[in-house]
Amino acid sequence: MAQTLFRGQRLSRSEIVTVGILLLAGLTGALYAFDSDRFLEVAAITAAAGFFSGGRLLVRYGRTSKNDDRHAFLFIGVGLQIAGIWMVVTGLISEVIEVGAFGVLDFGFFLVYSLFLVGLSRFPAVNLGWRSQVRIVLDGLVGAISVATIVWIVAQVSLLDALEALSPIQRAIGLTYPTLDSAILIGAMVMILRRGQYRFDIRIFVLITAFAFQIWADLNFLTSSATGLLSDATPNMLLYLGSSTAIMVTGLLVTRAPSPVEVADRQTPVWSYAIPYALGVAIVVFHLLDLFSPYESAGLLLDLATVLIMILVIARQTLAIHENRTKVESERRSLIASVSHELRTPLTSMIGFLTVLKETGDELPEDERRELSDVVLDQANYMGRMVTDIILLARDTPEKMALIESVYPIQELVSSILDTLGSKAEKVEVRMDPTLEVTIDLDRVKQLASNLLTNAIRYGADRSEMRLEAKGRDLVIEVHDNGPGVPKKYQQIIWERFERGSNQLNSMVPGTGLGLAIVDMIAKAHGGTAAYRDSEVLGGACFSVTLPHRVLFVTEPIAKPVRLASQPASARLP
Secondary structure, three states: OOOOOEEEOOOOHHHHHHHHHHHHHHHHHHHHOOOOOOOOOHHHHHHHHHHHHHHHHHHHHHHOOOOHHHHHHHHHHHHHHHHHHHHHHHHHHHHHHHOOOOOOHHHHHHHHHHHHHHHOOOOOOOOOOHHHHHHHHHHHHHHHHHHHHHHHHHHHHHHHHHHOOOOOOHHHHHHHHHHHHHHHHHHHHHHHOOOOOOOHHHHHHHHHHHHHHHHHHHHHHHHHOOOEHEEEEEOOOHHHHHHHHHHHHHHHHHHHOOOOOOOOOOOHHHHHHHHHHHHHHHHHHHHHHHOOOOOHHHHHHHHHHHHHHHHHHHHHHHHHHHHHHHHHHHHHHHHHHHHHHEEEEHHHHHHHHHHHHHHHHHOOOHHHHHHHHHHHHHHHHHHHHHHHHHHHHHHHHOOOOOOOOEEEEEEHHHHHHHHHHHHHHHHHEEEOOOOEEEOOOHHHHHHHHHHHHHHHHOOOOEEEEEEEEEEEEEEEEEEEEOOOOOHHHHHHOOOOOOOOOHHOOOOOOOOOHHHHHHHHHHHHHHHOEEEEEEEEOOEEEEEEEEEEEEEEOOOEEEEEOOOOOOOHHHHOOO
């Protein structure tokens, strides 16, 4: 057994013990289901051993791991170890003396629940502003209140009957359990919502399952304590064994953390906060069922829950409105600052060079005047492209973009693309099949390719390569560079308007974040797609566009890239 492998790793002694208790829990659960009276104590001891053993694995992980979630599992593991020990201590004391079902011994379990809550609050989550944090808490409250109301309605008759025979102090202590259960439920929902952008974690899923079994077991225990004595209580040990089993599985999986995923700082996905509101919809369903309910108290509880949920929803929407308003205002300021900077830089350059031409133009050699004029023309073309991009995004969508399509030789397309780059075209190599003819909107595709090449020249190192090739009848345009590439956390959002990735706050790197949005729009207007991958050619970034059914004639591509020289771009093509 010591040689057993678990996902390629040897099981430690603690893991072997936990696996043994896990198998024993399955056997004990089957025996308890067959004869609950005879195997009640065995099931209780097995559940306690499972809590302690699973908690021990979580504590070991919390003390040795360097992952961000180590403190969360450490607190939960300590709570589980205390729970396992306290279950045994409580059972032994109840065998010696008569102990009330709810009394001083319960404060040990209250400590356990407090450690669970601290652990849930320590799980790593997406860093959001205070409004987003409050909004997420409100979302969690909506779901928790909905679940608590539904559970209370289902169990209210037996629960009220059981608590009626207890003393006021016992009732207060007994009702503390559903209060703490609700707090754990809220904490779990808030934790899930805050982690909405993290990769699915099976460990947290199993842990939440354990909490669900525990909450169910607590509710069952409350309804089984009619005499007020712990020795007379008849809890359903299958529920405790279910919780204990889930805890042990969590302990065995805790070191198998999912690989980290870099994601951009975005709002929580809709699906994550839709879950608690789906539970709120369930309250409405219970309202309808209450019309046929024989219990008068259900209607009052449903009314109260509905009012609370409405208040929470109103508060949540108020925060969301302020959040969206702040976001829009921030984006507006960012756009104005970015566009102003982008226009000011070339405009300053143009004014400077034109001033030189005006004041000393007659004294300058012809080649220097031509060089200054070329620089001014490049800057003017750049400003023109930027204004065109902004107008295009403001007015058009891919579905509404009007295309003027004609058949063009591939050389004409490449020549027009390189001409838009001016002197920067010197840094670009071209690989293409000169025999191709394509059906495209020349101006749009020229704009698409020039945006990709501008990005490659701006963010790459010293090499850029453009490839135009046919895959069947599809035209594929690829632009490679040898720069650092796009970080993973931005690869999914770089196609959004005004998104500049890691340079979002870097005013030293020019750009408005519109270039790739334009590329994506033009590609979709042609019925195609735009994509990013790491370049296997130059080792940096590779942006590719596929335009389907655009190639009219295909032959074998040329063997070597066309290297650009100092002559005009139109003269460099075969």
